[in-house]
Amino acid sequence: MQASLSSRPNIACRSQFAAGAAATSKRSRCSSVVVAGLATEKDNPFAEELKANAKHISRRGRGILASDESNATTGKRLETIGVDNTEDNRRDWRQLLYTAPDLGNYISGAIMFEETLYQKSREGVQFVDLLKEQGILPGIKVDTGLQVLPGTDGETTTQGLDNLGARCEAYYKQGARFAKWRAVLKISEGEGPSSQAILENAHGLARYAQIAQQNGLVPIVEPEVTLGPGAYSIEETAYWSERVYSHVMRLLNEYDVLLEGILLKPNMCLPGLDAPSASPAEVAKYTVRTMMRTIPPSVPGIHFLSGGMSEEESTLNLQALQDACPNSPWSLTFSYGRALQSATLKTWQGKEENWGKAQAILTALAKANSEAQLGQYKGPHPAPGGGRILQALRFGGAGK
Amino acid sequence: MSTLSARPTSAVSRSRRTTVTVQAAAYNGSYAEELVATANKIASPGKGILAMDESNATCGKRLESIGLENTVENRQAYRELLVTTPGLGQYISGAILFEETLYQDTRKGTSMVAELNKSGLVPGIKVDKGLHPFANTNGESWCAGLDGLAQRCADYYKQGARFAKWRSVVSIPAGPTSIAVRDCAYGLARYAAIAQNAGLVPIVEPEILLDGEHDIDRTLEVAEMTWAETFKYLADNNVLFEGILLKPSMVTPGAEHPKRSTPEEVASYTLKMLRRRVPPAVPGIMFLSGGQSELESTLNLNAMNQSPNPWHVSFSYARALQNTVLKTWKGEEANVQIAQESLLKRAKANSDAQLGKYDASGESADAAKGMFEKGYTY
Numbered sequence: 146m147q148a149s150l151s152s153r154p155n156i157a158c159r160s161q162f163a164a165g166a167a168a169t170s171k172r173s174r175c176s177s178v179v180v181a182g183l184a185t186e187k188d189n190p191f192a193e194e195l196k197a198n199a200k201h202i203s204r205r206g207r208g209i210l211a212s213d214e215s216n217a218t219t220g221k222r223l224e225t226i227g228v229d230n231t232e233d234n235r236r237d238w239r240q241l242l243y244t245a246p247d248l249g250n251y252i253s254g255a256i257m258f259e260e261t262l263y264q265k266s267r268e269g270v271q272f273v274d275l276l277k278e279q280g281i282l283p284g285i286k287v288d289t290g291l292q293v294l295p296g297t298d299g300e301t302t303t304q305g306l307d308n309l310g311a312r313c314e315a316y317y318k319q320g321a322r323f324a325k326w327r328a329v330l331k332i333s334e335g336e337g338p339s340s341q342a343i344l345e346n347a348h349g350l351a352r353y354a355q356i357a358q359q360n361g362l363v364p365i366v367e368p369e370v371t372l373g374p375g376a377y378s379i380e381e382t383a384y385w386s387e388r389v390y391s392h393v394m395r396l397l398n399e400y401d402v403l404l405e406g407i408l409l410k411p412n413m414c415l416p417g418l419d420a421p422s423a424s425p426a427e428v429a430k431y432t433v434r435t436m437m438r439t440i441p442p443s444v445p446g447i448h449f450l451s452g453g454m455s456e457e458e459s460t461l462n463l464q465a466l467q468d469a470c471p472n473s474p475w476s477l478t479f480s481y482g483r484a485l486q487s488a489t490l491k492t493w494q495g496k497e498e499n500w501g502k503a504q505a506i507l508t509a510l511a512k513a514n515s516e517a518q519l520g521q522y523k524g525p526h527p528a529p530g531g532g533r534i535l536q537a538l539r540f541g542g543a544g545k
Numbered sequence: 546m547s548t549l550s551a552r553p554t555s556a557v558s559r560s561r562r563t564t565v566t567v568q569a570a571a572y573n574g575s576y577a578e579e580l581v582a583t584a585n586k587i588a589s590p591g592k593g594i595l596a597m598d599e600s601n602a603t604c605g606k607r608l609e610s611i612g613l614e615n616t617v618e619n620r621q622a623y624r625e626l627l628v629t630t631p632g633l634g635q636y637i638s639g640a641i642l643f644e645e646t647l648y649q650d651t652r653k654g655t656s657m658v659a660e661l662n663k664s665g666l667v668p669g670i671k672v673d674k675g676l677h678p679f680a681n682t683n684g685e686s687w688c689a690g691l692d693g694l695a696q697r698c699a700d701y702y703k704q705g706a707r708f709a710k711w712r713s714v715v716s717i718p719a720g721p722t723s724i725a726v727r728d729c730a731y732g733l734a735r736y737a738a739i740a741q742n743a744g745l746v747p748i749v750e751p752e753i754l755l756d757g758e759h760d761i762d763r764t765l766e767v768a769e770m771t772w773a774e775t776f777k778y779l780a781d782n783n784v785l786f787e788g789i790l791l792k793p794s795m796v797t798p799g800a801e802h803p804k805r806s807t808p809e810e811v812a813s814y815t816l817k818m819l820r821r822r823v824p825p826a827v828p829g830i831m832f833l834s835g836g837q838s839e840l841e842s843t844l845n846l847n848a849m850n851q852s853p854n855p856w857h858v859s860f861s862y863a864r865a866l867q868n869t870v871l872k873t874w875k876g877e878e879a880n881v882q883i884a885q886e887s888l889l890k891r892a893k894a895n896s897d898a899q900l901g902k903y904d905a906s907g908e909s910a911d912a913a914k915g916m917f918e919k920g921y922t923y
Contacts, residue, residue: 384570387571387780391776394773398769398770399773404821405821434826437825437826438786438824438826439824440824440825441820441822441823441824441825442820442825442855443820474820474825474855
């Protein structure tokens with residue numbers, strides 16, 4: 146099924162959609178009777194496009210390149226190779242990624258930060274067009290960062306609902322076809338996330354997903370149960386992940402999100418940082434079991450984040466997932482940031498002469514993960530033997 | 546699909562004031578492996594469930610319809626006919642019983658449970674205490690039965706039951722109100738947790754009643770909400786999904802809606818609903834027939850099995866298996882064999898439908914007769 150990068154449906158469709166909204170909302174004023182909302186399959190003019198794009202991004206042998214680091218975070222990355230955090234340098238870095246030869250054979254979508262969505266290459270070509278040439282759908286991070294929940298032990302909520310509809314509409318116009326919003330839940334020292342944190346983050350994700358779909362963007366729903374300190378077991382991670390995902394799925398229903406038109410971006414199940422690390426087979430066993438228990442088959446793609454895993458670990462674990470679940474109803478694939486970018490960045494060093502080599506590493510990493518998605522990865526790994534790639538949670542709004 | 550691990554020692558639920566240790570796992574007690582094995586045995590290819598758990602009052606209505614008195618002997622004779630049908634185990638993997646039948650013997654002195662086990666059918670037991678009017682709703686019902694349930698389940702397990710069933714209902718003409726949907730889900734979840742702890746595989750049945758003039762889209766809407774709520778409460782109650790079975794109603798228009806739906810349309814809507822709401826860890830989905838004719842029930846099931854599904858999609862039929870049997874038997878000893886043959890015929894038809902290879906030629910006109918009763922109570 147061909148991904149559609151068509152222009153927006155015309156204005157008539159939108160007002161018909163709005164009229165439908167008014168009619169249904171009258172009905173919902175009758176007491177506590179169960180009704181559906183506005184973004185159901187029949188009422189949303191973007192419905193077919195959302196389903197087609199979600200299917201296209203999650204097709205076998207493909208995954209997502211997560212390159213949506215905020216300017217501040219990108220600055221931290223560039224700092225590690227001695228490059229200044231300027232707009233031009235950020236542009237160069239992303240251009241390196243998006244023009245890597247043959248990247249589109251393995252990558253179906255690239256998530257961008259807002260600045261990048263509107264950026265052009267050195268030669269003046271819009272990044273969205275460069276990606277289109279590669280057959281890669283542009284995505285956009287739409288949340289505006291984490292905030293600490295008062296009264297909790299450093300737990301967070303994710304911000305970004307204000308004005309989200311208008312922003313999504315503008316991003317769609319610019320060429321984005323999917324969106325991403327990252328919610329973070331913490332396990333640490335064996336304590337699971339509080340119910341306040343779970344409810345708050347599930348709510349944010351569901352509302353975001355609903356708004357994104359209303360505006361033609363496939364929402365990546367990312368409830369990250371983040372890797373943290375402590376010697377807690379992989380079973381505990383699995384349990385808390387189940388709790389979180391079941392709340393998320395319940396609210397996605399409550400807010401009438403079309404499941405065939407979303408993608409999920411969960412964590413793999415790993416033990417705590419101070420516990421002995423788990424083998425790929427063990428990670429796969431618990432991760433698959435968690436997905437089987439919580440994610441209905443109509444979600445076309447589950448794109449795991451690499452959060453904390455080394456590059457090689459990310460690939461080996463992805464391969465193990467296919468071994469553990471050969472007939473999975475959803476695609477078990479990847480949306481990797483650090484696991485695709487770390488070695489690439491190190492190879493580039495900000496130097497023009499390393500440009501080609503760095504691109505080659507990126508494509509090789511993408512290829513390895515594509516093979517792993519198909520259950521066909523054999524090695525050797527393009528970036529072997531790395532340790533955990535961790536970063537502290539950053540707070541505050543976007544652009545800081 | 547048994548991927549059970551050792552129970553994690555503890556998980557601490559976050560609180561500023563106190564530290565409380567809570568169970569951090571879906572049910573993982575001594576019956577866990579057995580529950581998964583039983584669920585998978587019932588949900589095996591080409592097999593489904595014979596629902597024969599009519600209460601004494603309802604069974605009386607059935608007997609009445611063929612001119613028989615509602616006595617314990619007549620109920621015994623009828624149930625004996627069903628459970629001793631030779632070869633039934635080829636197509637039926639489990640039978641749901643009413644309490645009286647679970648403790649009953651056949652007239653030759655063997656127990657009903659023993660007869661079922663002999664044929665390879667897993668005995669099941671209805672454990673709810675029926676529907677009651679639900680206060681402050683729109684004339685809706687709630688399902689009672691949690692009080693004393695743990696003890697009842699333990700006793701039933703001792704008597705030989707290995708799965709349980711609890712039927713809650715949702716009414717579209719009445720709303721449904723969100724209070725009613727919530728209670729339906731809540732009751733099912735609490736029952737399921739209790740049943741698993743007593744070694745019984747819970748069949749989870751929130752029946753969306755056929756009554757009403759609504760179209761198939763409205764049924765889909767209500768079914769999606771009901772199952773979303775049900776799975777949420779099941780998860781909250783740490784129910785082991787690998788050890789349950791579902792008993793949904795198919796997604797069809799209301800009985801009084803002017804436009805009928807084809808089996809293909811019913812299949813398409815029903816599968817869409819299942820794909821949106823049922824995690825693949827659930828091994829089996831055993832549809833109720835709820836007033837559809839024998840033929841319709843089989844055709845619809847067949848349409849749902851034309852391509853592979855992530856879960857076993859099958860049947861748990863009462864009226865749609867028993868209707869012709871009753872009419873053939875008429876209470877006469879001389880008709881027992883031919884009545885048993887008609888049960889086998891219906892069971893085989895539905896077994897074929899489960900495998901997606903049902904052929905409707907050779908069905909009688911009787912099989913096509915609808916069995917919808919407005920305001921049916923059970």
